[in-house]
Amino acid sequence: MTALKDRVTARMVAPASRRRLNPYLVVAVGAALVVALTYTLPPFRTYQLATIGAYLCVTAGLTVLTGLNGQLSLGHGALMATGAYTLALWQNKFNLLAVGIVVAMLVTTAAGLIIGLAAARLRGPYLAGLTLAVAVVVPSITSTFDETFNSDQGLSVVLNPPPESMTVEQWQAWLCWAGALVTVLALALITRGRFGRDMRAVRDDETAAKLAGISIARTQVWTFVISAACAGLGGALFAVLAQSVSPGAFPLTLSLFLLMAIVIGGLGRLSGALIGAFLLVALPALAHEIGEASGSQRLEGNLALTFFGVVLVVVMLAAPGGLASLRVPRSWRPSHTTRKKKH
Amino acid sequence: MDRFLFLTFDGLSRGAVYAAFALALVLIWRATRIVNFAQGAMAVATAYVGYSVADATGSYWLGFAVAVLAGLLLGAGVERVVMRFVDHSSPLNGVVVALGLVLIIQGVLGMIYGNEFRPAEAPFSRDAFNIGGVALLSRYDVFVFAAVGAVVVLLTLLFTRTPTGLRMRAAAFAPDVSRLLGVPVGGMLTLGWALAAAVGSLAGMLVIPTELGLHPTAMDVLFISAFTAAVLGGLDSPIGAVIGGLIVGLVLSYISGYLGATVAPMAVLALLVVVLLGRPDGLFARSKARTA
Numbered sequence: 334m335t336a337l338k339d340r341v342t343a344r345m346v347a348p349a350s351r352r353r354l355n356p357y358l359v360v361a362v363g364a365a366l367v368v369a370l371t372y373t374l375p376p377f378r379t380y381q382l383a384t385i386g387a388y389l390c391v392t393a394g395l396t397v398l399t400g401l402n403g404q405l406s407l408g409h410g411a412l413m414a415t416g417a418y419t420l421a422l423w424q425n426k427f428n429l430l431a432v433g434i435v436v437a438m439l440v441t442t443a444a445g446l447i448i449g450l451a452a453a454r455l456r457g458p459y460l461a462g463l464t465l466a467v468a469v470v471v472p473s474i475t476s477t478f479d480e481t482f483n484s485d486q487g488l489s490v491v492l493n494p495p496p497e498s499m500t501v502e503q504w505q506a507w508l509c510w511a512g513a514l515v516t517v518l519a520l521a522l523i524t525r526g527r528f529g530r531d532m533r534a535v536r537d538d539e540t541a542a543k544l545a546g547i548s549i550a551r552t553q554v555w556t557f558v559i560s561a562a563c564a565g566l567g568g569a570l571f572a573v574l575a576q577s578v579s580p581g582a583f584p585l586t587l588s589l590f591l592l593m594a595i596v597i598g599g600l601g602r603l604s605g606a607l608i609g610a611f612l613l614v615a616l617p618a619l620a621h622e623i624g625e626a627s628g629s630q631r632l633e634g635n636l637a638l639t640f641f642g643v644v645l646v647v648v649m650l651a652a653p654g655g656l657a658s659l660r661v662p663r664s665w666r667p668s669h670t671t672r673k674k675k676h
Numbered sequence: 677m678d679r680f681l682f683l684t685f686d687g688l689s690r691g692a693v694y695a696a697f698a699l700a701l702v703l704i705w706r707a708t709r710i711v712n713f714a715q716g717a718m719a720v721a722t723a724y725v726g727y728s729v730a731d732a733t734g735s736y737w738l739g740f741a742v743a744v745l746a747g748l749l750l751g752a753g754v755e756r757v758v759m760r761f762v763d764h765s766s767p768l769n770g771v772v773v774a775l776g777l778v779l780i781i782q783g784v785l786g787m788i789y790g791n792e793f794r795p796a797e798a799p800f801s802r803d804a805f806n807i808g809g810v811a812l813l814s815r816y817d818v819f820v821f822a823a824v825g826a827v828v829v830l831l832t833l834l835f836t837r838t839p840t841g842l843r844m845r846a847a848a849f850a851p852d853v854s855r856l857l858g859v860p861v862g863g864m865l866t867l868g869w870a871l872a873a874a875v876g877s878l879a880g881m882l883v884i885p886t887e888l889g890l891h892p893t894a895m896d897v898l899f900i901s902a903f904t905a906a907v908l909g910g911l912d913s914p915i916g917a918v919i920g921g922l923i924v925g926l927v928l929s930y931i932s933g934y935l936g937a938t939v940a941p942m943a944v945l946a947l948l949v950v951v952l953l954g955r956p957d958g959l960f961a962r963s964k965a966r967t968a
Contacts (some may be wrong), residue, residue: 405768455956465713467900470944586779589779617744637783641779646777
């Protein structure tokens with residue numbers, strides 16, 4: 334009896350004891366950290382830091398969609414491409430970066446709305462298959478309309494030089510992390526509120542959610558749209574970082590990498606999205622160094638590919654909750670053993 | 677009219693390959709309720725093995741046999757080593773693991789063979805015969821029809837006429853009861869995966885000479901087409917997969933013939949959307965559930 338009481342109280346205490354960080358504080362500390370890093374790191378590392386920021390926009394949005402709402406999207410690479418190409422076309426016409434990023438997000442949001450409307454009617458492997466098709470097909474659109482998108486060569490992105498007091502890399506890092514931190518803050522606030530609860534309810538039990546008065550389809554479509562906006566922002570930032578866009582930069586493997594990134598850090602956790610974004614930059618860099626050391630060009634890109642695949646499989650088999658979920662299982666805790674003694 | 681006839685036969689020939697590949701997807705879906713998203717990558721891997729053997733020995737047919745055999749082994753290996761341990765509490769898990777396999781296979785292939793297209797020779801001429809002044813079929817198309825037809829007939833015989841086929845069906849539809857009756861359910865699953873992967877390898881060997889050649893990602897678009905075919909047929913129905921494959925092949929052939937080849941990938945996507953939103957249960961499936 335006491336054991337049962339222990340367990341019940343443990344359950345009730347657990348959420349409170351898991352300290353909830355104040356998102357504003359986290360973002361402020363993050364911003365300070367990024368600014369400090371941009372003044373201490375060498376230029377190439379600063380560029381990598383900027384890339385982590387751009388990835389974080391996408392992984393944060395994707396982990397909310399997949400982890401909290403249960404919709405698996407393999408199409409986020411294609412949504413990034415949408416954002417990147419929109420920004421490139423805008424910049425080459427008007428050269429107004431701030432507006433361009435917003436326009437890129439809006440266009441990607443519209444694309445996300447279309448996919449999301451279809452996705453809300455689909456489940457499991459059907460949704461995965463549809464989004465996979467989006468990821469495979471969208472890069473080939475650049476060849477279909479080659480006057481606009483210039484086929485495989487892609488487009489270059491016109492950019493104004495950064496303010497004089499900054500290097501290009503510093504400016505890129507600030508821009509990307511501004512985007513990333515705003516994204517994370519917005520997502521943290523959304524997922525903590527009523528809408529976040531709706532998302533989780535729909536993921537866990539659609540029938541129960543419906544009985545509680547939640548519109549399943551609306552929740553799923555909205556989540557997809559939010560996630561698509563994040564992917565559009567990330568894509569636009571990538572276009573700024575690379576100063577060019579081409580279909581080769583957004584292959585199917587990019588979408589799979591994004592999936593790996595959110596799985597390894599723990600689905601549905603924004604901290605996991607950060608770990609994933611870091612690994613997306615760090616592991617290919619590591620593979621690049623190993624490839625250079627061994628003198629084999631074939632090793633370079635493919636080593637990262639293989640490694641990501643192995644990580645994805647191993648994490649899904651050993652710890653489906655991701656690395657962040659690797660805690661002491663309930664059965665090892667004292668309360669359980671006391672119960673066993675009674676029998 | 678001549679062009680229409682040519683495109684029809686071309687579409688049927690493509691469709692036969694999609695049908696075989698969709699059949700492989702359906703075999704695994706029926707047995708395990710997993711859509712094997714790694715099917716395309718597995719088929720490419722065995723095609724690389726097959727063409728390596730063919731290059732080394734100079735015999736296409738030896739390479740072909742080795743590729744199908746490698747498919748059997750790879751399928752069994754994937755089931756035994758990886759898929760058996762997937763936690764089925766969420767349908768996402770099987771999909772994610774299969775996608776992880778895609779990355780592993782593409783990475784390993786890239787490391788061994790490099791990321792450039794390698795030419796793949798067809799065993800027969802791909803020039804179409806002229807029948808009454810109209811170019812209709814090539815020898816290779818005839819070979820494709822014969823190979824896929826043989827696979828369909830053999831699988832039908834296996835599933836309907838042999839005790840093993842009966843055990844496999846039983847293990848898929850009622851695993852617990854089958855186990856009580858002494859059917860080795862685990863073994864049947866392994867056999868199902870092995871067969872499906874072998875059929876996938878065969879489809880891969882058939883399609884690669886007609887495309888750009890061997891490449892780690894060579895089957896990506898084909899996978900989408902075959903998935904569309906399988907969904908059109910209802911994912912649960914082997915006959916549906918074959919008919920779905922032929923329909924998808926015809927549609928794509930007409931579209932790329934009349935509107936240009938670059939439109940074809942978008943046409944696949946559009947077709948998939950139409951099928952998923954219009955007839956998500958497929959043309960032939962009897963079951964109502966599409967949630968699994």
